[in-house]
Amino acid sequence: MAEPEEAAEYVLGTLDASERAAFEARLASDPALAAEVAQWQRRLSPLDDETAPVEPPAGVYGRILERIGPSDNVVQLKRAVSIWRGATAAVSAIAAALILFLVVRTPSPEKGMYLAVLQGENANAPAFVAAVDVGRKMVVVRRLGDAAPTDKSYELWALGGGRDKPQPLGVVDAAMRMPMQDMGPMDGTMLAVSVEPEGGSPTGQPTGPVMFTGKLLSVEGR
Amino acid sequence: MDASTDSARLAGLVARVAAHDRAAFGELYAATRAKLFGVVRRILIRGDLAEEALQESYVRIWSNAHRYEPGTASAMTWMVAIARNQAIDVKRRAAERMSAQAVELDDVVLTETKPSAEDTADLRRLRNCLGGLGDDNRDMVLLAYHQGYSREELAEKFARPVATVKTILRRSLMLLKECLDGRA
Known part of the structure; x- marks a missing residue:
């Protein structure tokens, strides 16, 4: 049984290391003690206003994200890919895209099916997977990474393949399936996702940074 | 934004973080990082130690968000308590007295x-x-x-x-x- 002063000193921070460890061990299994601690936090918390806010360096958030691990759907995808890889020996990007195909329940690939896995610079996990079904004139996109920042949208573009400028394909959210106008040449085409104002680029051309890119590859293989 | 809506917004974000909503975590970080960094830096003074404590604090916030009970304290009080605990742990571990x-x-x-x-x-x-x-x-x-x-x-x-x-x-x-x- 803890003395009442111990919860107070724990919150103040002056218990010594062994007292502190012992107290925390009790805290985990003693709701009354936890309530006592919460009361002391509430009593002393007005003092927090006396401490001036300080912006932390920009790199800290990235390290926090590394520590908390990849998002759940990327974990699932990686798991799926590793199972798939066990059965065959394939290029991992194509494997990822094919697995995802099942996830988005697109009809099985027919003639004129292209896939792209979009990644950011230095990223080891895919951010988007896109499939282009030329026969049905459909583009299917699935986001695997984090959502666009608040008040921003991700927009998908086709680049290269003889295009003289990026061709807008639409704003992409978590998952979407959209009819495609004439997509033009597929060979040598890259897909890219840029960050745009909410609702998409006001100019019809990318205005924000291009975050993710991936090459379109034919499912049939060439 | 007045203090009570701000506090309700933070509590809402913590609830979403409890469900491992990463967008909510990003918003929570943006809304609270300067406050928490101020707290840990005042205790630790040294920038590298303060960064370490801040990092640990948010890892804790991510994994313990489901334990936050809105009835017992404001979300900010709960997070500052986590940050102070981390900073004190780091300080006691650090050999130098600064x-x-x-x-x-x-x-x-x-x-x-x-x-x-x-x-x-x-x-x-x-x-x-x-x-x-x-x-x-x-x-x-x-x-x-x-x-x-x-x-x-x-x-x-x-x-x-x-x-x-x-x-x-x-x-x-x-x-x-x-x-x-x-x-x-």
Whole structure:
């Protein structure tokens, strides 16, 4: 049984290391003690206003994200890919895209099916997977990474393949399936996702940074 | 945004973080990072240690968000408590005392006792109760809370035995409780 002063000193921070460890061990299994601690936090918390806010360096958030691990759907995808890889020996990007195909329940690939896995610079996990079904004139996109920042949208573009400028394909959210106008040449085409104002680029051309890119590859293989 | 909607927004974000919503985590970080970094830096002074404590704090917030109970404290109070705990752990682990730099900051803490117009009613009341402890006892409590001073560091600074410091701290805290709860 803890003395009442111990919860107070724990919150103040002056218990010594062994007292502190012992107290925390009790805290985990003693709701009354936890309530006592919460009361002391509430009593002393007005003092927090006396401490001036300080912006932390920009790199800290990235390290926090590394520590908390990849998002759940990327974990699932990686798991799926590793199972798939066990059965065959394939290029991992194509494997990822094919697995995802099942996830988005697109009809099985027919003639004129292209896939792209979009990644950011230095990223080891895919951010988007896109499939282009030329026969049905459909583009299917699935986001695997984090959502666009608040008040921003991700927009998908086709680049290269003889295009003289990026061709807008639409704003992409978590998952979407959209009819495609004439997509033009597929060979040598890259897909890219840029960050745009909410609702998409006001100019019809990318205005924000291009975050993710991936090459379109034919499912049939060439 | 006034204080109550701000506090409701943070509580909502913590609830979404409990479901491992990463977008909510990003928003929560953006809304609270400067406050928490201020808290851990005041305790740790050294930038690299403060960053380490901040990082650990948010990893804790991510994994313990489901334990947050909105009825017991505001989300900000809950997060500051996590950050202070991390900072104190880091400080106790760090062998060096960082006392040279700490001396400069002592004066800041000790002169910040005058009430200002922007102080909240809660802070004015707490300051008033702290004032009733007498200068040395008040300063011990403030140095422990704001800068993570251990009993040993306080003993050295105030030239008192460690056991006496412990007694003073405990008596001061009980007096504060009476003073605060008595007027609630």
